[in-house]
Amino acid sequence: MKFLTRRLAFYVVTAWAAVTINFLIPRMMPGDPVTALMGRMQGRIDSSAENSIRVLFGLDQDTNVWQQYVEYWRLLFQGDLGLSFTFFPTPVADIVRQSLPWTVGLVGIATIIAFVLGTGLGMAIGWRRGTWADALLPITTFFSAVPYFWLGLIAITVFSVTLGWFPSSGSYDRGLIPGWSWEFVGSVIYYGFLPALTVVLASVAGWILGMRNMMVTVSSEDYVTVAHAKGLPGRKVMFGYAARNAILPQISSFALSLGFIVGGTLIMEMVFSYQGIGYTLYQAVSTQDYPLMQGCFLVITLSVLAANIVADFVYAALDPRTRQEA
């Protein structure tokens, strides 16, 4: 219990620091959002409207940074992240809310598949090291070594352009109404298959390699020899003694990669024109949409933190040495 509260306190402090930095950075940047907006509209907004926009953005009040900071926290707790410039006047929270599930759903599932598949294969290859199974390593490493965008483009060329098996872009059939119908869910899976396949192909090698090497290392530990000497069945030695210890570093890497799911799939979403948060962030950056950027960054930071909390607790559950309980 003491361990839990201590870790939670640590994460609360980290979250506070992340939010504060997220608040300060845009305020330290040069330029003025109103002029930026006017500039982007290229004269379509009359210059006399400048003052009204300023009022609309809430920039007319002469508040100091501390008051703004308190106000920022207050709005944050209400889920208010401000209004997007690009999609004006849509609230940033709405945009994030629309794009986040797509990314988390697609990339999250793909990452879990890659982790389970890679760790399982790595376990088997590491356990029977020196056999034909080792030949699998260079093949999977090839897929993670080629640039991701190239892999994505090749997948589109082969599977959607030449063979016509899968659509090349989008996230569901536009003719359907989004909802929890079988038809719609089937369409989402169908559209998501190719992007998910490329994500799995690109990342599975890392999991295989990491698990295989840990299996080889752990297999030569004394306690594995003892397990053999005890006459335990081979499967039990492999799962209970070798793999059970070899998987621990994998868990940390998995937590880190979960954090990157939210922010790290920009290229995939661009290649497949997938409406996720990476694509949204890309749009925000290219149009200098500061509130949207800020909102995206906040969501990414918080999800990295959340993933770390989960990893911490899973790790503590799996490895008794990390629980510092007297």
Added chain:
Amino acid sequence: MSTSAIPRTAPREGGARTGAPVLEIRNLSVDYGYGSDPTHVLRQASLTLHRGEVLGLAGESGCGKSTLAYGATRLLPPPGLVTGGQVWFTDRDGTRSDILALDDAALRASRWRDMAIVFQGAMNSLNPVFRIGRQIADGILAHSPGMSRADATERAAAMLEMVGISPDRRRDFPHQLSGGMRQRVMIAMALSLDPQVLIMDEPTTALDVVMQRQIVEQIAELRERLGFAVIFITHDVSLLIEIADRIAIMYAGEVVEEAAAQDVYRRPRHPYTDALLHSFPPLRGPRRELGGIPGSPPDLARLPTGCPFRARCAFAFDACAHVVPELAETGVPGDAPFRRVACLRHDTRSVVEAGFDPQPLPEELARR
């Protein structure tokens, strides 16, 4: 460990044989490396362990002591490979089986029940993520198909109590125990199926002297009670003289002398044994000169011809460079009939057969 040079119990004169053979290692050979030029680490090593006795296995680092134990139990890690020999195990009802010829299922059934092992590293022999009670119970359950986990756990607690660890510590993880306690847990684990042979590979190496003594005394006491036979591997000859019934001395992958513990101590027959005994000081008895052994053990990948010890031997003569000495009876009349030594000073017949002049036995190797 100099404290153990004082014999604690009455010396076991003559090394009375305790029973029929329980484990016979015959001409065991082990190579390291798969290629065309493997290193012959163990060459035709033979040993016999009798029921209920403590057989000490001593020698310098790298002489093949541990390899012998791992080879005989088929636990050699790659690239080790058993290239020849037999390991005959005799069960309580008299059935004999060659461990090296068992199939996987029979080998698994035999392990731990017939022969258990306590390894060198007390620190790494326990799985860090399982509670110790569960690890002991794992071994019990693997060999008792009908047993419930609760019964196995209860037995594990009883085993812990036997080695002097409070049964409620069975819910501890290995990292919560000291090194000495971990080694006790290993001993409890090894004895949990009442094995007939216990192999201990330097069980006290990582422990301090006080803990070494406690562990050794505990093993001796448990052996009295449970009657298992022990192969005790160590480089600490003085410790062996105290606890072992018989001692086998190994050098460069071969057994060079095998005799009762007190015979080895008072009447060494092999020049290497003699030199080994002169390399630690006795705490009692007549003063004697302390000397090391010059040189270092040979590279096993490039063994010299003839006797591997001859470069460091004070009694080497011309035949030693050409004839490989074999384990045979000693050349001293009146020695115990089962004493064996591999030295050409004792084996005049081989020297003559090879066409060399036999040399007389020096006084140091013929003490009575």
